[in-house]
Ligand code: SF4
Ligand code: SF4
Ligand code: SF4
Ligand code: SF4
């Protein structure tokens with residue numbers, strides 16, 4: 001199975017009738033999480049007791065799978081001022097399985113890895129990442145999906161197993177030694193992949209590709225965003241924005257957090273906690289001396305667009321993986337995709353005569369001059 | 375800290391829910407080593423409003439002439455003044471109809487009864503004195519009280535909450551009832567800290583913690599509510615329950631309706 005340390009992908013078939021049995025057996029590997037319906041329209045990954053409650057055809061979860069590794073809120077250490085010491089609060093993480101992750105979200109996790117495993121190693125993230133088993137599942141786009149434009153519609157790695165839907169079961173790709181072990185241990189549930197299955201797989205993928213709302217070239221998006229800082233879209237759309245933070249808090253690749261020290265009443269001990277942050281909030285750009293380098297709603301609104309469309313050098317993709325959450329879960333009904341298409345000149349009203357007077361001198365990620373009047 | 379911190383808890387016109395919330399906390403016992411309670415009628419018989427304190431907690435809205443004098447006195451005798459709860463911070467629910475004729479309101483509530491004090495429209499404490507820190511909510515959260523006090527006890531300054539309820543709603547993984555059911559949830563404009571209590575039960579937030587600082591976008595939310603079919607009056611009525619004193623509310627909501635479609 002191993003050739004010079006590279007894991008050979010392996011393909012097996014899980015017949016439909018064995019699906020629930022397989023899911024049940026997954027629980028032997030740890031706590032099982034999978035998408036379930038949490039309300040009329042929304043889904044989320046939740047702990048699974050009854051495997052029949054799992055949704056195989058969901059559009060997107062309200063919380064991205066990063067929530068298992070980078071917790072929405074967690075205690076990072078406890079401190080004592082008199083003893084001048086602190087104790088990290090890394091809990092003992094038990095193995096767990098996240099079943100049913102879509103390709104875009106697998107890329108989302110890969111992006112999180114480039115930050116919290118490589119760039120700014122984070123032990124809280126790492127310990128959970130090591131214990132988490134990822135099982136992907138194929139999907140078809142709804143009107144908000146644009147992973148095709150982000151090249152995140154098909155994951156080659158970043159999963160232990162990936163289940164592709166077939167008319168009579170699943171074509172399973174095995175991606176890691178853990179994936180191999182899971183299949184081997186349950187080998188009786190699997191069959192060999194037939195030529196027919198390969199045809200069905202190909203057809204599914206072709207159909208998926210055709211289902212995307214847009215097939216267009218976004219290659220020059222980052223250039224245009226830099227040059228269109230004065231575009232009227234920014235004023236119009238940021239005016240609608242509630243600054244509620246939902247777009248960041250549902251995004252699979254937002255990684256900012258806010259920390260707070262919570263002292264106890266003994267005047268000595270306490271704990272430092274962190275929670276997901278959003279750059280749409282006032283305090284995100286607040287620095288010492290009460291200076292805010294993103295003082296207006298508009299500048300904060302723009303920041304997300306610039307951050308999400310910047311490039312992750314390591315993976316060669318943008319930080320936005322096209323999952324559609326920031327639009328789908330925006331209470332103000334602001335469409336991220338349509339706004340980007342305005343900038344790209346793919347909508348009628350997209351070409352004002354004037355170009356931004358001041359071109360940014362450095363990459364837009366550093367642009368501090370974005371602004372407007374509060 | 376060797377010397378004990380002197381604490382006072384004062385009540386203006388309110389339901390006493392805030393005090394009760396604080397007084398019922400087990401944690402308050404830990405405080406007794408660190409603090410001297412100079413004035414808190416609910417828990418300390420030997421209370422005196424005239425003593426100097428380091429931290430003064432004020433509950434209730436300023437609703438009588440006597441209370442105006444009282445808050446001024448507290449300010450003079452306290453190093454730090456903390457407004458506790460919606461009444462003290464924003465004027466409370468009793469300010470909801472503040473734009474109506476006062477005599478009319480008075481009649482509705484008290485009829486022709488005679489009272490011993492000189493009444494006036496309920497107002498936030500900040501209207502009369504400088505407030506150093508605010509504990510939002512109706513009633514406020516125990517954890518906010520503990521956080522503020524704990525932070526002051528280690529000689530640091532507590533952070534203000536400057537983000538909306540939606541943030542906590544998302545962190546809890548709730549569905550969004552504004553999007554899904556078109557409920558007029560005030561989460562986007564309301565100060566967080568309650569862990570999105572109401573939306574977690576599927577109930578729209580009515581904004582009891584008050585509008586979030588200068589980042590409550592009444593206009594954008596009014597537009598969204600308008601799209602969902604609410605009238606200007608309905609929107610104002612709802613947003614004013616706990617924000618009647620907000621100087622920007624009316625103007626921002628009106629703007630949306632002037633602009634037309
Ligand atoms: S964005 Fe792409 S990968 Fe993600 S759910 Fe939609 S179709 Fe699937
Ligand atoms: S979710 Fe929508 S309204 Fe909320 S901050 Fe993001 S863009 Fe603004
Ligand atoms: S800066 Fe904003 S868009 Fe970028 S990762 Fe942080 S929260 Fe997300
Ligand atoms: S920016 Fe929006 S579409 Fe892109 S990954 Fe984040 S939530 Fe998904």
Ligand code: SF4
Pocket residue numbers: 244246331539540541543544548549550551552553559560561562570573579
């Ligand atoms: S339910 Fe209310 S508080 Fe929760 S995200 Fe929606 S608007 Fe915000």
Ligand code: SF4
Pocket residue numbers: 512539564565568569570571572573578579580581582583584
């Ligand atoms: S959700 Fe809104 S109404 Fe409910 S407790 Fe929180 S701030 Fe108050």
